[in-house]
Amino acid sequence: xxxxxxxxxxxxxxxxxxxxxxxxxxxxxxxxxxxxxxxxxxxxxxxxxxxxxxxxxxxxxxxxxxxxxxxxxxxxxxxxxxxxxxxxxxxxxxxxxxxxxxxxxxxxxxxxxxxxxxxxxxxxxxxxxxxxxxxxxxxxxxxxxxxxxxxxxxxxxxxxxxxxxxxxxxxxxxxxxxxxxxxxxxxxxxxxxxxxxxxxxxxxxxxxxxxxxxxxxxxxxxxxxxxxxxxxxxxxxxxxxxxxxxxxxxxxxxxxxxxxxxxxxx
Amino acid sequence: xxxxxxxxxxxxxxxxxxxxxxxxxxxxxxxxxxxxxxxxxxxxxxxxxxxxxxxxxxxxxxxxxxxxxxxxxxxxxxxxxxxxxxxxxxxxxxxxxxxxxxxxxxxxxxxxxxxxxxxxxxxxxxxxxxxxxxxxxxxxxxxxxxxxxxxxxxxxxxxxxxxxxxxxxxxxxxxxxxxxxxxxxxxxxxxxxxxxxxxxxxxxxxxxxxxxxxxxxxxxxxxxxxxxxxxxxxxxxxxxxxxxxxxxxxxxxxxxxxxxxxxx
Numbered sequence: 178x179x180x181x182x183x184x185x186x187x188x189x190x191x192x193x194x195x196x197x198x199x200x201x202x203x204x205x206x207x208x209x210x211x212x213x214x215x216x217x218x219x220x221x222x223x224x225x226x227x228x229x230x231x232x233x234x235x236x237x238x239x240x241x242x243x244x245x246x247x248x249x250x251x252x253x254x255x256x257x258x259x260x261x262x263x264x265x266x267x268x269x270x271x272x273x274x275x276x277x278x279x280x281x282x283x284x285x286x287x288x289x290x291x292x293x294x295x296x297x298x299x300x301x302x303x304x305x306x307x308x309x310x311x312x313x314x315x316x317x318x319x320x321x322x323x324x325x326x327x328x329x330x331x332x333x334x335x336x337x338x339x340x341x342x343x344x345x346x347x348x349x350x351x352x353x354x355x356x357x358x359x360x361x362x363x364x365x366x367x368x369x370x371x372x373x374x375x376x377x378x379x380x381x382x383x384x385x386x387x388x389x390x391x392x393x394x395x396x397x398x399x400x401x402x403x404x405x406x407x408x409x410x411x412x413x414x415x416x417x418x419x420x421x422x423x424x425x426x427x428x429x430x431x432x433x434x435x436x437x438x439x440x441x442x443x
Numbered sequence: 444x445x446x447x448x449x450x451x452x453x454x455x456x457x458x459x460x461x462x463x464x465x466x467x468x469x470x471x472x473x474x475x476x477x478x479x480x481x482x483x484x485x486x487x488x489x490x491x492x493x494x495x496x497x498x499x500x501x502x503x504x505x506x507x508x509x510x511x512x513x514x515x516x517x518x519x520x521x522x523x524x525x526x527x528x529x530x531x532x533x534x535x536x537x538x539x540x541x542x543x544x545x546x547x548x549x550x551x552x553x554x555x556x557x558x559x560x561x562x563x564x565x566x567x568x569x570x571x572x573x574x575x576x577x578x579x580x581x582x583x584x585x586x587x588x589x590x591x592x593x594x595x596x597x598x599x600x601x602x603x604x605x606x607x608x609x610x611x612x613x614x615x616x617x618x619x620x621x622x623x624x625x626x627x628x629x630x631x632x633x634x635x636x637x638x639x640x641x642x643x644x645x646x647x648x649x650x651x652x653x654x655x656x657x658x659x660x661x662x663x664x665x666x667x668x669x670x671x672x673x674x675x676x677x678x679x680x681x682x683x684x685x686x687x688x689x690x691x692x693x694x695x696x697x698x699x700x701x702x703x704x705x706x707x
Contacts, residue, residue: 210651367634383520386516
């Protein structure tokens with residue numbers, strides 16, 4: 178329990194700052210930008226009205242989805258997703274790399290606790306922070322959806338939509354753990370956090386640009402893509418498998434690293 | 444000493460260059476199929492839509508079906524890459540020795556601190572130039588490798604320059620933050636945070652119609668893709684980059700020379 182309390186204290190600030198930033202960005206998009214987006218629906222419709230009526234009918238439905246609140250949520254998720262991923266990486270690097278960075282691993286390891294036990298406590302600490310964040314995030318979005326959608330009900334679609342950050346965070350949590358347990362030195366936190374987060378973002382963007390379905394396996398932000406929920410109602414099952422494999426591989430490897438690796442003090 | 448610095452930075456340089464190469468080489472795969480499918484005229488449609496609608500569609504005022512437009516989109520990602528790299532270089536130049544607790548050894552050498560910093564910064568500068576040149580080379584190679592028709596040499600040159608200046612600006616920013624702030628690892632955190640905020644502002648800048656006021660705060664948009672594609676290089680903004688860079692570097696020197704060394 179002592180260790181748990183210490184870990185929570187260690188990541189508390191990071192947790193609070195990221196939660197505030199992510200919620201603020203979500204608000205900027207959904208409250209600040211959505212209305213002006215919605216307003217432009219007429220202008221777009223005016224363009225499409227010149228099309229033959231047969232075509233117009235089929236397009237009409239798509240435009241409705243396009244201008245829906247969910248559609249815009251999926252768009253904003255590009256940015257909210259990156260940030261929640263970076264938050265997860267940040268929390269897990271802080272939890273698992275803290276001793277490595279401040280060169281005090283040997284103090285921790287002399288305590289009468291097995292390394293496996295320490296590993297578990299650290300995971301639980303990071304997970305509880307992430308779950309807290311998601312409760313707040315889902316709550317905020319629940320309010321936003323209720324306000325903006327006429328017939329709103331909590332259905333599986335809504336749950337999958339607002340669950341996207343949580344699922345993505347789990348993947349990135351594992352990536353961050355692997356980084357923290359694998360490297361020799363940790364000089365600063367910000368570098369790896371930004372590199373992992375934006376690196377994954379660039380990969381995902383390029384994969385989307387070149388439209389190769391098979392490559393989505395290496396693009397972490399396409400695993401849980403709200404756009405798919407809006408258009409098809411479900412995540413791609415193959416990508417879910419990919420996400421699970423990646424997460425469990427990273428966690429397993431980190432566990433081995435953490436429990437077995439020799440501690441080198443520089 | 445310069446040799447040592449070059450060696451320190453070699454690995455990350457190789458990493459980032461690999462990333463750059465993959466990005467450009469991989470990115471152009473799609474353009475083939477696009478070009479084959481025959482282009483329809485979307486530019487008219489685009490003019491009719493507000494910026495925000497296009498952005499949600501995944502476009503930004505550029506015709507992705509032309510080589511120029513497509514290239515500009517890829518280069519926007521290169522910009523993100525170079526900035527992350529530049530911040531890392533700036534940190535390495537100023538604060539790495541502090542983090543490794545080896546600066547005491549370095550400062551006992553009979554070299555002025557000014558010279559030390561100058562050497563370190565020039566190594567970073569060198570890598571940034573190399574990175575920008577490679578950006579141009581890879582772009583040429585990718586286009587040649589896939590046998591894409593079209594002459595965009597000028598655009599490639601423009602973008603390499605833009606990549607270089609953006610990198611330089613954030614390199615200087617990062618070096619300054621690391622020198623000014625006592626706990627230097629905080630410095631790079633702040634530099635990354637500044638970049639992150641700028642990036643968010645860039646996103647918002649792209650979304651709203653009247654973002655002129657924001658322009659000063661978004662170095663990523665000092666040169667707008669639309670202008671560059673149409674061959675309109677506004678050199679005034681280069682001055683903007685240079686002025687900011689010089690200010691940052693000056694502060695960096697000032698702080699670095701006066702900093703206290705306290706080993707903990």
